[in-house]
Amino acid sequence: xxxxxxxxxxxxxxxxxxxxxxxxxxxxxxxxxxxxxxxxxxxxxxxxxxxxxxxxxxxxxxxxxxxxxxxxxxxxxxxxxxxxxxxxxxxxxxxxxxxxxxxxxxxxxxxxxxxxxxxxxxxxxxxxxxxxxxxxxxxxxxxxxxxxxxxxxxxxxxxxxxxxxxxxxxxxxxxxxxxxxxxxxxxxxxxxxxxxxxxxxxxxxxxxxxxxxxxxxxxxxxxxxxxxxxxxxxxxxxxxxxxxxxxxxxxxxxxxxxxxxxxxxxxxxxxxxxxxxxxxxxxxxxxxxxxxxxxxxxxxxxxxxxxxxxxxxxxxxxxxxxxxxxxxxxxxxxxxxxxxxxxxxxxxxxxxxxxxxxxxxxxxxxxxxxxxxxxxxxxxxxxxxxxxxxxxxxxxxxxxxxxxxxxxxxxxxxxxxxxxxxxxxxxxxxxxxxxxxxxxxxxxxxxxxxxxxxxxxxxxxxxxxxxxxxxxxxxxxxxxxxxxxxxxxxxxxxxxxxxxxxxxxxxxxxxxxxxxxxxxxxxxxxxxxxxxxxxxxxxxxxxxxxxxxxxxxxxxx
Amino acid sequence: xxxxxxxxxxxxxxxxxxxxxxxxxxxxxxxxxxxxxxxxxxxxxxxxxxxxxxxxxxxxxxxxxxxxxxxxxxxxxxxxxxxxxxxxxxxxxxxxxxxxxxxxxxxxxxxxxxxxxxxxxxxxxxxxxxxxxxxxxxxxxxxxxxxxxxxxxxxxxxxxxxxxxxxxxxxxxxxxxxxx
Numbered sequence: 009x010x011x012x013x014x015x016x017x018x019x020x021x022x023x024x025x026x027x028x029x030x031x032x033x034x035x036x037x038x039x040x041x042x043x044x045x046x047x048x049x050x051x052x053x054x055x056x057x058x059x060x061x062x063x064x065x066x067x068x069x070x071x072x073x074x075x076x077x078x079x080x081x082x083x084x085x086x087x088x089x090x091x092x093x094x095x096x097x098x099x100x101x102x103x104x105x106x107x108x109x110x111x112x113x114x115x116x117x118x119x120x121x122x123x124x125x126x127x128x129x130x131x132x133x134x135x136x137x138x139x140x141x142x143x144x145x146x147x148x149x150x151x152x153x154x155x156x157x158x159x160x161x162x163x164x165x166x167x168x169x170x171x172x173x174x175x176x177x178x179x180x181x182x183x184x185x186x187x188x189x190x191x192x193x194x195x196x197x198x199x200x201x202x203x204x205x206x207x208x209x210x211x212x213x214x215x216x217x218x219x220x221x222x223x224x225x226x227x228x229x230x231x232x233x234x235x236x237x238x239x240x241x242x243x244x245x246x247x248x249x250x251x252x253x254x255x256x257x258x259x260x261x262x263x264x265x266x267x268x269x270x271x272x273x274x275x276x277x278x279x280x281x282x283x284x285x286x287x288x289x290x291x292x293x294x295x296x297x298x299x300x301x302x303x304x305x306x307x308x309x310x311x312x313x314x315x316x317x318x319x320x321x322x323x324x325x326x327x328x329x330x331x332x333x334x335x336x337x338x339x340x341x342x343x344x345x346x347x348x349x350x351x352x353x354x355x356x357x358x359x360x361x362x363x364x365x366x367x368x369x370x371x372x373x374x375x376x377x378x379x380x381x382x383x384x385x386x387x388x389x390x391x392x393x394x395x396x397x398x399x400x401x402x403x404x405x406x407x408x409x410x411x412x413x414x415x416x417x418x419x420x421x422x423x424x425x426x427x428x429x430x431x432x433x434x435x436x437x438x439x440x441x442x443x444x445x446x447x448x449x450x451x452x453x454x455x456x457x458x459x460x461x462x463x464x465x466x467x468x469x470x471x472x473x474x475x476x477x478x479x480x481x482x483x484x485x486x487x488x489x490x491x492x493x494x495x496x497x498x499x500x501x502x503x504x505x506x507x508x509x510x511x512x513x514x515x516x517x518x519x520x521x522x523x524x525x526x527x528x529x530x531x532x533x534x535x536x537x538x539x540x541x542x543x544x545x546x547x548x549x550x551x552x553x554x555x556x557x558x559x560x561x562x563x564x565x
Numbered sequence: 566x567x568x569x570x571x572x573x574x575x576x577x578x579x580x581x582x583x584x585x586x587x588x589x590x591x592x593x594x595x596x597x598x599x600x601x602x603x604x605x606x607x608x609x610x611x612x613x614x615x616x617x618x619x620x621x622x623x624x625x626x627x628x629x630x631x632x633x634x635x636x637x638x639x640x641x642x643x644x645x646x647x648x649x650x651x652x653x654x655x656x657x658x659x660x661x662x663x664x665x666x667x668x669x670x671x672x673x674x675x676x677x678x679x680x681x682x683x684x685x686x687x688x689x690x691x692x693x694x695x696x697x698x699x700x701x702x703x704x705x706x707x708x709x710x711x712x713x714x715x716x717x718x719x720x721x722x723x724x725x726x727x728x729x730x731x732x733x734x735x736x737x738x739x740x741x742x743x744x745x
Contacts, residue, residue, distance in 0.1 A: 102733050128742075129735070148736055159737040163744055172745040177738065189728050191738035229687050231707035237685075239709065244604040262648060262689045263705040271607050278605040291603050295611035297639040297696050312608065326609065328705055329691060330648075336609075336693075336701045346639065346696055353608075468611075468638035468669075 061165040064117035065172050067095060067110055067130045067158065069195035070179035072267045078325040078335030080267055082181045089114025090158075090177070090195050092202050094131040099124065100162055109135060124165045128173050132156035132194035134202055140209035142217035144201045146194035149223035149255060150238045156194035184331070186260050190226060193266035197222055197256060200272040204280075204318045211379045212386075218283045220276075221253045224266060228258040243271055245278035254279060263328040270324045274311035281307060281397075285385035286512060288396040292471040296338060296354040297346040299440040299473035302398040302433075302448065309356020309399070316340045316357075317364045317378055343370060348425045349438045350399050350448070351473040355424035359399065362420050363412065371423035373416055380411045392511050393431055394536035396478065400433035400448065432480065442466050442474040444558075449538070451480045454487060458562035460496065463504070463543035465554045476542040481563055486533045489565045493541055495524035498557030506541040508532075519544065609704035610694035612637055616708055624713040627656060627679045632690060632708070635671040641696040643672060648689030653678050653710060683713035 067090040075081040095116040097106040105126060106118040120126060132146035132155060147153045158177045165171055177191035201222065208215050225238055233239030240255040243265045254275045257263045265271045281287035289307035294300055300308070316322045327335035338354070340361040348355045362372035363381060384390050384405030395401055403421060407414050421427070428436030433448035444462035452459045464474040483489075493504040504526045505519040515537070518528040541561060545553040613636035622628045637643065646661035656677040664672065680686065690706040729737045 102731060129737075130740075131735070151730065151736055152734075154730060154734045154736050157735045157737055158740045159731075159735075160740050160742045161744075172743070174743045176741040178741060189739050191740060194738070229707050230689070230705045231687055231709045233709060241604070242606050242609070242704070244606040246604050248603070257705075259687075259707075262687075262691075262707065265607070274607060275605065289605065291605045293606065293611045293613060293636055294608065295639075295694070295702055296608065296700060297641075298611055299638075307605065308608065311605075324608070326607065326703070328703055334703070336703045338700060338702075344698060346698055346700070468636060472638065 058122045058167050058169055060119050061122045061168065062117055062119050062170045063097065063126070063128070063165060063173060064115065064170065065128065065174040066114045067093070067116065067128075067175045067177075068114050069158075069177035069192040069199070071192070071196060071199075072179055072181070072332075074267075074325045074327060074335065075333070077333075078327055078337040079329070079331075079333035080264075080327045080335075082179070085179060085181075087176065088199065090130055091199065092134045092136065092205075093195070093198060094133045094135050096129045096131065097126045098129050099126055120165050122165055122167055125162050126165060127162045128160040128175055130158040130175060130177075130195075132158075132198050134198055134205065136205075136209075139213050140205075140215045142205050142215075143219040144198065144205070144217075144222065145219075146197050146222050146224055148225045149235050149240070149253075150225040150227045152236075153221065153223065158191055158195070186226075190258075190266075193226075193258065193264075194224060196266045196269075197224055197272055200269040200318075201276055203269075204273050204276050204314070207318055207378060208280075208284075208382065211382050215284075220279055220283075222256060222272070223253050224256040224258050226258045226260065228256060230257065230259070230263055243275060245275045245282075247278070247282045252279075252282075260332070261330050264332055265326070267332075268326050269319050270312075270315035270321075271326050273315035273318050274324075277311035277314040278307065280314070281310065281385075286391040286397045288398075288509075288512070290471050294353060294471065296352075298353070299347050299349070299351045299442070299467040300353060301471045301473060301476060302351055302400075303396050304471045305351045305353045306356050306398045306402070308353035309358075310360060312353060312357035313340060313360035313364070316361050322361060322365070341365075341367070341369065343423070345424070347440060349440050350424075350426045350428065350433060350436065351440050351445070352424075355426070356399050359420050359424055359426075360402075363406070363417075371419040374412055374420065376412050380406055380409050383409050383411075394511055395431045395449065395480070395538060396509075398433070398448075399426065400428050400436075401431040404429075404431040440467065440473050444477065445474050449478045449480045450561075452539075452561060452563050454481070454483060454489070454563050454565060456563075458560040460558060461493075461541055461561050462556065462558040463541070463546050464556040465546050466556075469554050470547050475546045476540050479539040479541060479561060481537040481539060483532055483534050483537070486531065487565050488531050489529070489563055491518070491528040491539065491561075491563050493526045493559040493561045496558045496560050498543075499555055500524075501545060501553040501555060502557035503544040504541065504557065504559050505544050506539050509538045509540060510535060608702070610643075610692050610702045612643070612692050612694065612704055612706070614690060614706040614708070618708060618710070620709075620711055622678075622680065622710060622712045624681060624683060625679060627677055628710070629675070629677050630708075632674040632676060633671055634674070634690075634692065634706075637666050637670050637672075637694070638668050639696065640665075640667055641694055642666065643670075644693040644695075645672060645674060646691045647674075647676070648691055648705075649678070650686045650688075652682050652684060652686045652712075653680050653688060678710065680710070680712040683715065685715065686710045686712065 071088040134144040179192045180186045180188040180190040227238030231239040232241040256265045288303040322340040325337045345354045366375035425438045439446045461477040467473045508516040618630040644663040688708045
C-alpha cells in the first residue's frame, strides 16, 4: 500500500490499493484527484544517536506496622515511598554524577550520558535547601557515624532515551527473624522525621532546622556504656552541643525502634525544644504515672503529644520483645490518668493533643492544629521568659497568642486538675500530695524575710515532684548579694545546693559539700532570677542518702 | 569450673545529673554522680537497673551477680523476665516473676551464669509495669557480660548481612532493584 498525502495546495489524499477488490482502501478525494505520479518517499532520516538518557524511577521501603497489641506485624508490611531523600547517580569510581531529592511519591529522575555505567544510591538523608531548610541523617554510631544508603547495582544507561530504575529497601525479615540486611530501617526512621519536618514547614515556610543525626544500629542495645559499641541505654535525645544526636535502639528480639514512629518523633520533639524553642527539662527516667518536676513533665508531655499530632494517631505505641511481637501503648485521648496535674506528662500530653486535634470530646472543644503551639514555643517572649518552660508558660503564651479562647484553654486545664494562672502558675491548688510543691514558684525579696523551702523524695528522686523548689527573685539594681539556704529540719546527711538562673542562662551552680547549708556570695546584675534549690542526695541518682530536708532561704546584701 | 562472687557495687544509672557549667561559673565541688550526660529517654516503665557485676568472667566460670531494679515510685505490678542470649547459660531461675510493688520498692534478682565462648554478651531483662488501673508500660534493660579474651577489633560492617562500607564512607545497604 502506498499512501500519498499532498498538503501544499489543497486537500488531496490518495490511497492506492494493491490488493485488488477495491474494498475499503480507497478514499475519494472530495475536490480533486491527483493525476501526477507520486514522487518516491524521502528516505527515513538517519537515526539520531542517543547521547543522553533520562533515568527515572521510584525508591521505596518496607514499613512494618503495629499489631493491635503494639507489637510489630510482619504479615502486613506495606511498601512506602522514600520521600525527600538525597538520590544520587554514582559511577564506577564512586563519583557522584548527579544528585536530586526524591519527590513525595518516592520518584526521581536524572538526565545522564548514554552508555555509562552508573548505580542509583538513595542516602538516608533528608535535605532541603529551599526556604524551609533542614538536613537530617540516619547514621551508624557503631560504624563511626557513617551514613546509611540504599545502593543499586552498577549498570549501563544504554542507548535508549529513557531507562527506569526502581529501588526497594526490604525489611530483612525472613519469617522468624531478620535473616537478611535490614535495609528499610534507616528509611523508616527518616520517614518519621520527614513527616515532622513537613508539618512545621507547612506552618512556617521559612523554618530553618539545624542539622541532626539520628544514630541507629542493629547493635544498639539497652546497656549503658560505650555508644560506639552500641551501648546506648535506650532510645534518647542527647543535647550536648559536641555530640548532639538521637540514638535509637535496634537490637532484634529485645527492643527495636525503627518502626515505632511515636518513639522517634517523641525524641525529635526534644530536639525541637532544644533547637527551635526552649526547654529547661533535666531529662531522666519518667513514666505516665510519675509525679514529675514540672519542666520534665512538660517536655515529655510535649514529646508524646507531638508524636500523636504528626502520625495522626493518638495511640502512642512502642514495640519490643521476642520477634518484636510485644509492646505497650497509651491513648492520649484517655481521661483516666493517674495523678493528673501540672507535674504529670500524661496530663500535659492530653492537653496539647486536645488543642491540636479536631475531635470534640469532653472538655475539648478546640481544633487549633499545631500552629498556635508553634507560635508560642518559637516566640522570643516564651524563649526569653524569666520563668521555666512548663505547662503554665505555654498556657500563658496561648492566652496571649489569642487564637484560642481563654475559656476553652481553661476548660482543658481544669480537666487535668490544673488551675494555676500566668507563666508561673500563680494560685495553683494541686500539690500532687506533696505539700512543699506549692506554690509552684516561691518568691524571695532582697533583704526581705527568709522563705521556707523543702526538698523531699516522696515521689522519687532526681526529676520528681518535690525534689527541687523554684524561687523567684527580682533585683531592681546591680547588687552584691549573699544567697543562703540553712537547714531548718532533716537528718545530718542533708546537703542543700542551688542553681541561679537568669532566663535560660545558668548564672551559677552553688553546690558545696557542706552539710546543712549552702551560701553564694557574688554580684548579680539587675533583673529577674529563678533559683532552683534542692538537696543533693535527692537528685544525685543513687538515692543512697535521700531524704526530706527543709531550709530557710534568704537573699541579703 | 569455678565460682566467683563479687562485692563491688557498680551503679548503672539511667537518670543523669545537672548540666555542667564552665569551670569559671561554678562554685561546686566534685560530688559523685553529678557529671552524667543529660539525656531525654523514651517513655516506658520507670525502672532503673543496678548490678554488682565486675565486668570480667572467665570461660567456664560460674558468675554470680545480683540485679536490682529500683526507682519505682508508684504502686502497681512489676513483671521481670530474663532474656539471655544463646551464648550465656543461666543456672538460676529464669521464670518470669510478677510482684506487687509499693512506691519506693526495689526488686532483687540473683543470677548465676556461665559461658564457654569468649565474647561480650548482653543479658537482657524485660520489665513490664502495670499500674493499679491496668495501664502497662515496658522497658528493656541489659547488662554486658564479658567472657574471656576479647577480640581486638570491634564488629565491622562486614559482620552485618550483605552490608558494605564504601570508600566514600557510606554504609551501602542492599536493595531490590528493577531496571527496565
